[in-house]
Amino acid sequence: MEIRTPRLTLRSAGPDDLEGMHAVLSDPRATLWWSTPPHETLEQTAAWLDGMIANGPDHPDFVIELDGRVIGKAGFWRLPDVGYILHPDLWGQGLAAEAVGAAIDHVFATRDIESLTADVDPENAASIRLLERLGFVRTGFGERTWNVGGVWKDSVFYALSRSDRKTKAPA
Template sequence: MSEFRPATPDDLEALDALVHAAYRGDSARRGWTHEADLLDGSRIDRDSLRSAITTTGQVVLVATDGAALTGCVHVTDRGAELAYLGMLTVDPALQDRGLGRRLIAAAEAHAFRHFHTRRMEMTVIVHRHELIEWYQRRGYRLTSETRPFPATDPRFGLPKRDDLAFTVLEKPLDRIVTDRLVLRPARPDDLDALHAVFTRPEAMTWWSSPPHETLDQTRAWLDSMIAHQHSGLDFLIERDGQVIGKAGFFAAPDIGYILHPDHWRLGLAREAVVAVLARLFALTDHAEATADVDPDNAASIRLLESLGFRRTGFAERTWNVGGEWKNSYFYAVSREEWRWRTDA
Protein backbone atom coordinates (compact mmCIF):
# COMPACT_ATOMS: atom_id res chain seq x y z
CA MET A 1 0.00 0.00 0.00
CA SER A 2 1.46 3.36 -1.04
CA GLU A 3 2.34 6.02 1.51
CA PHE A 4 2.65 9.68 0.52
CA ARG A 5 4.89 12.25 2.21
CA PRO A 6 6.93 15.36 1.38
CA ALA A 7 10.42 14.60 0.15
CA THR A 8 13.49 15.58 2.17
CA PRO A 9 17.09 16.20 1.05
CA ASP A 10 17.84 12.62 2.13
CA ASP A 11 15.68 11.47 -0.81
CA LEU A 12 17.75 13.31 -3.44
CA GLU A 13 19.73 10.38 -4.79
CA ALA A 14 16.77 8.01 -4.98
CA LEU A 15 14.51 10.71 -6.46
CA ASP A 16 17.05 11.59 -9.13
CA ALA A 17 17.32 7.94 -10.15
CA LEU A 18 13.54 7.46 -10.15
CA VAL A 19 12.79 10.53 -12.27
CA HIS A 20 15.41 9.77 -14.88
CA ALA A 21 14.39 6.10 -15.08
CA ALA A 22 10.81 7.19 -15.82
CA TYR A 23 11.60 9.95 -18.30
CA ARG A 24 14.80 9.03 -20.12
CA GLY A 25 16.43 6.14 -21.95
CA ASP A 26 15.43 2.53 -22.39
CA SER A 27 14.16 2.18 -18.83
CA ALA A 28 11.43 4.74 -19.54
CA ARG A 29 10.15 2.62 -22.43
CA ARG A 30 8.96 0.02 -19.93
CA GLY A 31 6.13 2.38 -18.94
CA TRP A 32 2.92 3.00 -20.87
CA THR A 33 3.96 6.60 -21.64
CA HIS A 34 7.34 8.30 -21.80
CA GLU A 35 9.29 11.03 -23.55
CA ALA A 36 12.43 9.00 -24.25
CA ASP A 37 11.84 9.35 -28.00
CA LEU A 38 11.67 13.14 -27.70
CA LEU A 39 14.51 13.99 -25.31
CA ASP A 40 17.89 12.80 -24.11
CA GLY A 41 20.03 14.14 -21.30
CA SER A 42 18.76 15.43 -17.97
CA ARG A 43 15.14 15.63 -16.85
CA ILE A 44 16.07 17.77 -13.83
CA ASP A 45 19.46 18.54 -12.34
CA ARG A 46 20.33 17.88 -8.69
CA ASP A 47 20.37 21.58 -7.72
CA SER A 48 16.91 22.16 -9.15
CA LEU A 49 15.62 19.04 -7.43
CA ARG A 50 17.09 20.12 -4.11
CA SER A 51 15.50 23.54 -4.54
CA ALA A 52 12.11 21.98 -5.25
CA ILE A 53 12.39 20.03 -2.00
CA THR A 54 13.62 22.83 0.27
CA THR A 55 12.10 26.07 -1.06
CA THR A 56 9.07 27.56 0.67
CA GLY A 57 6.03 27.47 -1.59
CA GLN A 58 7.10 24.23 -3.26
CA VAL A 59 6.74 20.58 -2.34
CA VAL A 60 7.82 17.29 -3.87
CA LEU A 61 5.46 14.57 -2.69
CA VAL A 62 6.85 11.05 -2.86
CA ALA A 63 5.06 7.71 -2.91
CA THR A 64 6.79 5.00 -0.93
CA ASP A 65 6.39 1.25 -0.65
CA GLY A 66 8.41 0.29 2.38
CA ALA A 67 11.82 1.91 1.92
CA ALA A 68 11.49 2.25 -1.87
CA LEU A 69 10.40 5.41 -3.66
CA THR A 70 7.84 4.44 -6.28
CA GLY A 71 6.63 7.83 -7.51
CA CYS A 72 6.69 11.59 -7.02
CA VAL A 73 5.04 14.84 -8.06
CA HIS A 74 6.16 18.47 -7.73
CA VAL A 75 3.78 21.30 -6.79
CA THR A 76 4.66 25.02 -6.85
CA ASP A 77 2.54 27.80 -5.39
CA ARG A 78 2.23 30.49 -8.06
CA GLY A 79 0.09 32.84 -5.94
CA ALA A 80 -3.36 34.26 -6.72
CA GLU A 81 -4.87 30.83 -5.90
CA LEU A 82 -2.87 29.18 -8.72
CA ALA A 83 -0.44 26.26 -8.39
CA TYR A 84 1.69 24.40 -10.92
CA LEU A 85 1.90 20.60 -11.08
CA GLY A 86 4.92 19.01 -12.66
CA MET A 87 7.37 16.10 -12.65
CA LEU A 88 4.67 13.48 -12.17
CA THR A 89 6.70 10.29 -11.99
CA VAL A 90 5.85 6.62 -11.50
CA ASP A 91 8.37 3.78 -11.54
CA PRO A 92 8.02 2.37 -15.09
CA ALA A 93 7.54 -1.14 -13.70
CA LEU A 94 4.55 0.06 -11.64
CA GLN A 95 2.74 2.18 -14.20
CA ASP A 96 -0.88 1.53 -15.19
CA ARG A 97 -1.79 0.54 -11.61
CA GLY A 98 -3.43 3.79 -10.46
CA LEU A 99 -0.44 5.27 -8.64
CA GLY A 100 -0.23 8.26 -10.96
CA ARG A 101 -3.89 9.03 -10.34
CA ARG A 102 -3.36 8.88 -6.58
CA LEU A 103 -0.27 11.09 -6.80
CA ILE A 104 -2.27 13.73 -8.67
CA ALA A 105 -5.00 13.57 -6.03
CA ALA A 106 -2.40 13.97 -3.27
CA ALA A 107 -0.84 16.93 -5.08
CA GLU A 108 -4.19 18.64 -5.58
CA ALA A 109 -5.14 18.08 -1.95
CA HIS A 110 -1.81 19.50 -0.74
CA ALA A 111 -2.20 22.57 -2.96
CA PHE A 112 -5.79 23.10 -1.81
CA ARG A 113 -4.95 22.75 1.89
CA HIS A 114 -1.54 24.41 2.13
CA PHE A 115 -1.39 26.87 -0.77
CA HIS A 116 -5.13 27.73 -0.85
CA THR A 117 -5.13 26.82 -4.52
CA ARG A 118 -8.33 26.97 -6.53
CA ARG A 119 -6.76 26.32 -9.95
CA MET A 120 -4.00 23.90 -10.94
CA GLU A 121 -1.89 24.35 -14.06
CA MET A 122 0.51 22.05 -15.89
CA THR A 123 2.43 21.89 -19.15
CA VAL A 124 2.89 18.83 -21.37
CA ILE A 125 4.97 18.45 -24.51
CA VAL A 126 2.52 18.83 -27.38
CA HIS A 127 3.55 15.53 -29.00
CA ARG A 128 2.57 13.44 -25.95
CA HIS A 129 -1.01 12.94 -27.07
CA GLU A 130 -1.75 9.86 -24.93
CA LEU A 131 -0.57 11.65 -21.79
CA ILE A 132 -2.63 14.74 -22.58
CA GLU A 133 -5.70 12.53 -22.99
CA TRP A 134 -4.93 10.84 -19.65
CA TYR A 135 -4.78 14.22 -17.90
CA GLN A 136 -8.03 15.20 -19.57
CA ARG A 137 -9.65 12.13 -18.02
CA ARG A 138 -8.40 13.41 -14.67
CA GLY A 139 -10.30 16.68 -15.17
CA TYR A 140 -7.63 18.85 -16.79
CA ARG A 141 -8.60 20.78 -19.90
CA LEU A 142 -6.53 22.13 -22.73
CA THR A 143 -6.19 25.89 -22.89
CA SER A 144 -5.33 27.82 -26.04
CA GLU A 145 -1.89 28.63 -24.66
CA THR A 146 1.40 27.08 -25.74
CA ARG A 147 4.85 27.83 -24.34
CA PRO A 148 8.28 27.35 -25.89
CA PHE A 149 10.46 24.44 -24.84
CA PRO A 150 13.79 25.63 -23.31
CA ALA A 151 15.79 23.84 -26.00
CA THR A 152 19.04 25.66 -25.21
CA ASP A 153 19.00 24.83 -21.48
CA PRO A 154 20.51 21.36 -20.93
CA ARG A 155 18.98 21.15 -17.45
CA PHE A 156 15.68 20.24 -19.15
CA GLY A 157 17.06 17.74 -21.63
CA LEU A 158 18.47 17.55 -25.12
CA PRO A 159 15.74 17.65 -27.80
CA LYS A 160 15.70 14.93 -30.47
CA ARG A 161 13.50 17.12 -32.69
CA ASP A 162 13.33 20.86 -33.26
CA ASP A 163 9.56 21.40 -32.91
CA LEU A 164 9.11 20.73 -29.20
CA ALA A 165 6.69 23.00 -27.33
CA PHE A 166 4.48 22.85 -24.28
CA THR A 167 0.70 22.94 -24.26
CA VAL A 168 -0.93 24.32 -21.11
CA LEU A 169 -3.65 22.44 -19.24
CA GLU A 170 -5.57 23.59 -16.18
CA LYS A 171 -8.10 22.27 -13.72
CA PRO A 172 -10.31 24.06 -11.19
CA LEU A 173 -9.81 22.44 -7.79
CA ASP A 174 -13.17 23.55 -6.42
CA ARG A 175 -14.84 20.82 -8.50
CA ILE A 176 -14.52 17.07 -8.99
CA VAL A 177 -14.72 15.41 -12.38
CA THR A 178 -15.66 11.71 -12.48
CA ASP A 179 -16.36 9.44 -15.44
CA ARG A 180 -19.92 10.71 -15.87
CA LEU A 181 -20.34 13.59 -13.45
CA VAL A 182 -19.07 17.02 -12.52
CA LEU A 183 -19.39 17.93 -8.86
CA ARG A 184 -19.08 21.69 -8.42
CA PRO A 185 -19.96 24.54 -6.08
CA ALA A 186 -23.52 25.82 -6.11
CA ARG A 187 -24.42 29.07 -7.90
CA PRO A 188 -27.50 31.32 -7.68
CA ASP A 189 -28.50 30.33 -11.21
CA ASP A 190 -28.93 26.71 -10.08
CA LEU A 191 -32.25 27.60 -8.45
CA ASP A 192 -34.63 26.14 -11.04
CA ALA A 193 -32.68 22.90 -11.47
CA LEU A 194 -32.51 22.36 -7.71
CA HIS A 195 -36.19 23.15 -7.34
CA ALA A 196 -36.92 20.36 -9.84
CA VAL A 197 -35.16 17.95 -7.43
CA PHE A 198 -36.64 19.26 -4.17
CA THR A 199 -40.21 19.19 -5.44
CA ARG A 200 -40.08 15.48 -6.33
CA PRO A 201 -41.77 13.47 -3.54
CA GLU A 202 -39.74 10.33 -4.39
CA ALA A 203 -36.46 12.18 -3.94
CA MET A 204 -37.57 13.90 -0.73
CA THR A 205 -38.91 10.76 0.98
CA TRP A 206 -35.66 10.36 2.90
CA TRP A 207 -34.68 14.05 3.15
CA SER A 208 -34.85 16.16 6.29
CA SER A 209 -37.80 18.22 5.04
CA PRO A 210 -40.96 17.61 3.00
CA PRO A 211 -41.00 18.39 -0.74
CA HIS A 212 -40.58 22.11 -1.36
CA GLU A 213 -43.81 23.89 -2.16
CA THR A 214 -42.37 27.24 -3.24
CA LEU A 215 -39.34 28.52 -5.09
CA ASP A 216 -38.50 30.63 -2.04
CA GLN A 217 -37.95 27.47 0.02
CA THR A 218 -35.42 26.19 -2.49
CA ARG A 219 -33.81 29.64 -2.76
CA ALA A 220 -33.26 29.72 1.01
CA TRP A 221 -31.70 26.24 0.91
CA LEU A 222 -29.47 27.22 -2.02
CA ASP A 223 -28.37 30.46 -0.35
CA SER A 224 -27.39 28.50 2.74
CA MET A 225 -25.36 26.03 0.69
CA ILE A 226 -23.54 28.84 -1.12
CA ALA A 227 -22.75 30.58 2.17
CA HIS A 228 -21.17 27.43 3.63
CA GLN A 229 -19.31 25.91 0.67
CA HIS A 230 -15.92 27.54 1.45
CA SER A 231 -14.79 24.18 2.85
CA GLY A 232 -14.60 22.70 -0.64
CA LEU A 233 -16.58 19.65 0.51
CA ASP A 234 -20.17 20.29 -0.60
CA PHE A 235 -21.22 20.04 -4.25
CA LEU A 236 -24.02 20.06 -6.73
CA ILE A 237 -24.02 17.11 -9.13
CA GLU A 238 -24.03 17.82 -12.86
CA ARG A 239 -24.57 15.26 -15.59
CA ASP A 240 -24.20 16.39 -19.19
CA GLY A 241 -24.42 20.01 -18.04
CA GLN A 242 -27.63 19.50 -16.05
CA VAL A 243 -27.84 19.75 -12.25
CA ILE A 244 -29.36 16.48 -11.01
CA GLY A 245 -28.66 16.52 -7.28
CA LYS A 246 -26.31 17.26 -4.42
CA ALA A 247 -23.58 15.34 -2.59
CA GLY A 248 -21.07 16.27 0.05
CA PHE A 249 -20.63 17.52 3.57
CA PHE A 250 -22.60 20.52 4.76
CA ALA A 251 -21.32 19.71 8.25
CA ALA A 252 -18.33 17.38 7.89
CA PRO A 253 -17.87 14.51 8.43
CA ASP A 254 -21.62 13.74 8.05
CA ILE A 255 -22.37 12.97 4.40
CA GLY A 256 -25.57 13.88 2.59
CA TYR A 257 -26.77 13.26 -0.95
CA ILE A 258 -29.90 13.50 -3.05
CA LEU A 259 -30.53 12.67 -6.71
CA HIS A 260 -33.35 13.45 -9.11
CA PRO A 261 -35.40 10.23 -9.60
CA ASP A 262 -34.88 10.36 -13.37
CA HIS A 263 -31.23 9.47 -12.68
CA TRP A 264 -31.72 6.64 -10.17
CA ARG A 265 -30.50 3.07 -10.71
CA LEU A 266 -27.59 4.09 -12.90
CA GLY A 267 -24.84 4.00 -10.28
CA LEU A 268 -24.61 7.79 -10.26
CA ALA A 269 -25.22 8.19 -6.52
CA ARG A 270 -22.40 5.76 -5.83
CA GLU A 271 -20.11 7.62 -8.26
CA ALA A 272 -20.82 10.92 -6.51
CA VAL A 273 -20.48 9.52 -2.99
CA VAL A 274 -17.15 7.86 -3.80
CA ALA A 275 -15.87 11.18 -5.15
CA VAL A 276 -16.85 13.27 -2.13
CA LEU A 277 -15.54 10.69 0.34
CA ALA A 278 -12.18 10.77 -1.41
CA ARG A 279 -12.25 14.58 -1.18
CA LEU A 280 -13.07 14.50 2.55
CA PHE A 281 -10.16 12.23 3.43
CA ALA A 282 -7.78 14.09 1.11
CA LEU A 283 -8.55 17.60 2.37
CA THR A 284 -9.24 17.07 6.06
CA ASP A 285 -7.93 15.20 9.07
CA HIS A 286 -11.27 13.59 9.91
CA ALA A 287 -10.75 10.05 11.14
CA GLU A 288 -14.06 8.87 9.69
CA ALA A 289 -17.04 9.81 7.56
CA THR A 290 -20.49 9.39 9.08
CA ALA A 291 -24.07 9.09 7.84
CA ASP A 292 -27.54 9.38 9.36
CA VAL A 293 -29.96 7.14 7.44
CA ASP A 294 -33.66 6.40 7.80
CA PRO A 295 -33.96 2.67 8.65
CA ASP A 296 -36.48 2.29 5.80
CA ASN A 297 -34.10 3.73 3.20
CA ALA A 298 -32.90 0.38 1.91
CA ALA A 299 -31.16 1.75 -1.21
CA SER A 300 -29.02 4.18 0.77
CA ILE A 301 -28.14 1.53 3.32
CA ARG A 302 -27.01 -0.81 0.54
CA LEU A 303 -24.90 1.94 -0.99
CA LEU A 304 -23.18 2.87 2.26
CA GLU A 305 -22.51 -0.72 3.30
CA SER A 306 -21.05 -1.48 -0.13
CA LEU A 307 -18.53 1.30 0.50
CA GLY A 308 -17.44 -0.05 3.86
CA PHE A 309 -19.74 1.92 6.17
CA ARG A 310 -20.67 -0.01 9.31
CA ARG A 311 -23.73 0.57 11.47
CA THR A 312 -22.75 2.27 14.73
CA GLY A 313 -26.08 3.04 16.35
CA PHE A 314 -29.82 3.61 16.28
CA ALA A 315 -32.02 6.38 17.65
CA GLU A 316 -35.75 7.02 17.65
CA ARG A 317 -37.53 10.28 16.82
CA THR A 318 -34.47 12.07 15.45
CA TRP A 319 -36.13 14.04 12.65
CA ASN A 320 -39.57 15.65 12.52
CA VAL A 321 -40.47 15.83 8.85
CA GLY A 322 -43.82 17.43 8.08
CA GLY A 323 -45.14 16.54 11.51
CA GLU A 324 -44.01 12.91 11.33
CA TRP A 325 -41.16 11.64 13.50
CA LYS A 326 -38.41 9.66 11.77
CA ASN A 327 -35.82 7.30 13.24
CA SER A 328 -32.13 7.02 12.40
CA TYR A 329 -29.49 4.41 11.78
CA PHE A 330 -26.01 5.83 12.22
CA TYR A 331 -23.17 4.65 9.99
CA ALA A 332 -19.43 5.35 9.77
CA VAL A 333 -16.41 4.40 7.67
CA SER A 334 -12.90 5.02 8.98
CA ARG A 335 -10.12 6.68 7.05
CA GLU A 336 -8.13 3.44 7.25
CA GLU A 337 -10.98 1.30 5.89
CA TRP A 338 -11.61 3.74 3.07
CA ARG A 339 -7.93 3.87 2.18
CA TRP A 340 -7.67 0.08 2.18
CA ARG A 341 -10.62 -0.19 -0.18
CA THR A 342 -9.42 2.48 -2.61
CA ASP A 343 -5.80 1.24 -2.64
CA ALA A 344 -6.80 -2.40 -3.12
Protein backbone atom coordinates (compact mmCIF):
# COMPACT_ATOMS: atom_id res chain seq x y z
CA MET A 1 0.00 0.00 0.00
CA GLU A 2 1.31 3.44 -0.90
CA ILE A 3 -0.06 6.98 -0.55
CA ARG A 4 1.59 9.99 -2.14
CA THR A 5 1.20 13.54 -0.88
CA PRO A 6 2.82 16.65 -2.34
CA ARG A 7 6.08 16.00 -0.43
CA LEU A 8 5.81 12.54 1.08
CA THR A 9 5.28 8.87 0.39
CA LEU A 10 3.41 6.84 3.00
CA ARG A 11 3.83 3.10 2.51
CA SER A 12 3.70 -0.24 4.23
CA ALA A 13 6.73 -1.02 6.36
CA GLY A 14 9.43 -3.43 5.27
CA PRO A 15 12.66 -4.87 6.71
CA ASP A 16 14.73 -2.24 4.86
CA ASP A 17 13.15 0.46 7.05
CA LEU A 18 15.08 -0.64 10.15
CA GLU A 19 17.85 1.96 10.10
CA GLY A 20 15.52 4.85 9.25
CA MET A 21 13.05 3.97 11.97
CA HIS A 22 15.85 3.36 14.46
CA ALA A 23 17.14 6.89 13.79
CA VAL A 24 13.70 8.16 14.84
CA LEU A 25 12.91 5.76 17.69
CA SER A 26 16.36 6.09 19.29
CA ASP A 27 16.21 9.90 19.40
CA PRO A 28 15.20 11.12 22.89
CA ARG A 29 13.63 14.25 21.37
CA ALA A 30 11.34 12.15 19.16
CA THR A 31 10.34 9.76 21.93
CA LEU A 32 9.78 12.39 24.64
CA TRP A 33 6.01 11.82 24.34
CA TRP A 34 6.11 8.35 22.75
CA SER A 35 4.77 5.23 24.46
CA THR A 36 8.27 3.82 25.06
CA PRO A 37 11.65 5.26 26.04
CA PRO A 38 14.19 5.75 23.22
CA HIS A 39 15.29 2.50 21.63
CA GLU A 40 18.79 1.62 22.76
CA THR A 41 19.48 -1.12 20.21
CA LEU A 42 18.68 -1.99 16.63
CA GLU A 43 17.13 -5.20 18.02
CA GLN A 44 14.49 -3.17 19.89
CA THR A 45 13.59 -1.31 16.73
CA ALA A 46 13.62 -4.55 14.71
CA ALA A 47 11.06 -6.09 17.11
CA TRP A 48 8.91 -2.94 16.87
CA LEU A 49 9.19 -2.92 13.06
CA ASP A 50 8.38 -6.65 12.88
CA GLY A 51 5.11 -5.89 14.69
CA MET A 52 4.29 -3.18 12.18
CA ILE A 53 5.10 -5.48 9.24
CA ALA A 54 3.09 -8.35 10.77
CA ASN A 55 -0.09 -6.27 10.52
CA GLY A 56 0.11 -6.78 6.75
CA PRO A 57 0.22 -4.48 3.74
CA ASP A 58 -3.48 -3.58 3.93
CA HIS A 59 -3.19 -2.25 7.48
CA PRO A 60 -3.33 1.58 7.56
CA ASP A 61 -0.07 2.14 9.45
CA PHE A 62 2.67 3.65 7.29
CA VAL A 63 6.31 4.58 7.28
CA ILE A 64 6.85 8.12 6.01
CA GLU A 65 9.43 8.80 3.31
CA LEU A 66 10.79 12.19 2.28
CA ASP A 67 12.99 12.16 -0.82
CA GLY A 68 13.40 8.38 -0.48
CA ARG A 69 14.49 8.52 3.19
CA VAL A 70 12.40 7.10 6.06
CA ILE A 71 11.64 9.93 8.50
CA GLY A 72 8.89 8.50 10.71
CA LYS A 73 5.54 6.77 10.80
CA ALA A 74 1.90 7.80 10.72
CA GLY A 75 -1.29 5.83 10.83
CA PHE A 76 -3.20 3.34 12.88
CA TRP A 77 -1.34 0.57 14.65
CA ARG A 78 -4.72 -0.26 16.14
CA LEU A 79 -7.87 1.36 14.75
CA PRO A 80 -9.38 3.79 15.60
CA ASP A 81 -6.40 5.34 17.44
CA VAL A 82 -4.07 7.45 15.28
CA GLY A 83 -0.37 7.58 16.05
CA TYR A 84 2.62 9.30 14.55
CA ILE A 85 6.27 10.07 15.15
CA LEU A 86 8.64 12.13 13.04
CA HIS A 87 12.39 12.68 13.21
CA PRO A 88 12.87 15.94 15.17
CA ASP A 89 15.23 17.41 12.58
CA LEU A 90 12.13 17.76 10.37
CA TRP A 91 9.71 19.23 12.90
CA GLY A 92 8.01 22.53 12.14
CA GLN A 93 7.69 22.01 8.37
CA GLY A 94 4.10 20.71 8.27
CA LEU A 95 5.25 17.20 7.35
CA ALA A 96 3.46 15.51 10.25
CA ALA A 97 0.18 17.24 9.37
CA GLU A 98 0.61 16.21 5.73
CA ALA A 99 1.29 12.58 6.65
CA VAL A 100 -1.34 12.21 9.38
CA GLY A 101 -3.96 13.97 7.25
CA ALA A 102 -3.28 11.55 4.38
CA ALA A 103 -3.51 8.53 6.70
CA ILE A 104 -6.81 9.80 8.13
CA ASP A 105 -8.28 10.44 4.69
CA HIS A 106 -7.18 6.96 3.59
CA VAL A 107 -8.93 5.32 6.56
CA PHE A 108 -12.15 7.24 6.04
CA ALA A 109 -12.07 6.37 2.32
CA THR A 110 -11.40 2.65 2.81
CA ARG A 111 -12.95 1.69 6.16
CA ASP A 112 -16.48 1.72 7.48
CA ILE A 113 -15.57 3.71 10.57
CA GLU A 114 -17.35 6.80 11.84
CA SER A 115 -14.75 8.30 14.16
CA LEU A 116 -11.07 8.19 14.99
CA THR A 117 -9.36 8.81 18.32
CA ALA A 118 -6.07 10.11 19.64
CA ASP A 119 -4.32 9.99 23.00
CA VAL A 120 -1.74 12.74 23.54
CA ASP A 121 0.42 13.86 26.45
CA PRO A 122 -0.97 17.20 27.69
CA GLU A 123 2.58 18.63 27.63
CA ASN A 124 2.92 17.88 23.90
CA ALA A 125 1.65 21.22 22.63
CA ALA A 126 2.79 20.63 19.04
CA SER A 127 0.86 17.36 18.78
CA ILE A 128 -2.24 18.97 20.29
CA ARG A 129 -2.04 21.78 17.70
CA LEU A 130 -1.63 19.20 14.94
CA LEU A 131 -4.69 17.22 16.02
CA GLU A 132 -6.83 20.33 16.38
CA ARG A 133 -5.68 21.62 12.98
CA LEU A 134 -6.85 18.30 11.48
CA GLY A 135 -10.29 18.73 13.09
CA PHE A 136 -9.94 16.60 16.23
CA VAL A 137 -11.86 17.79 19.30
CA ARG A 138 -10.95 17.16 22.91
CA THR A 139 -13.13 14.53 24.55
CA GLY A 140 -11.50 13.93 27.91
CA PHE A 141 -8.49 13.73 30.19
CA GLY A 142 -6.91 10.87 32.12
CA GLU A 143 -4.30 10.89 34.84
CA ARG A 144 -1.48 8.33 34.99
CA THR A 145 -2.56 6.53 31.82
CA TRP A 146 0.91 5.58 30.52
CA ASN A 147 3.97 4.36 32.36
CA VAL A 148 6.95 5.16 30.15
CA GLY A 149 10.31 4.11 31.55
CA GLY A 150 9.00 4.21 35.12
CA VAL A 151 7.41 7.66 34.75
CA TRP A 152 3.63 8.07 34.78
CA LYS A 153 2.16 10.24 32.03
CA ASP A 154 -1.29 11.76 31.67
CA SER A 155 -3.46 11.76 28.54
CA VAL A 156 -5.69 14.19 26.72
CA PHE A 157 -8.17 12.31 24.55
CA TYR A 158 -9.34 13.54 21.16
CA ALA A 159 -11.81 12.33 18.52
CA LEU A 160 -12.49 13.11 14.89
CA SER A 161 -15.75 12.15 13.24
CA ARG A 162 -16.06 11.39 9.56
CA SER A 163 -18.42 14.36 9.13
CA ASP A 164 -16.07 16.75 10.97
CA ARG A 165 -13.17 15.69 8.73
CA LYS A 166 -15.27 16.49 5.66
CA THR A 167 -16.18 19.93 6.95
CA LYS A 168 -12.85 20.85 8.57
CA ALA A 169 -10.29 19.24 6.29
CA PRO A 170 -7.47 21.66 5.51
CA ALA A 171 -7.46 23.05 1.98
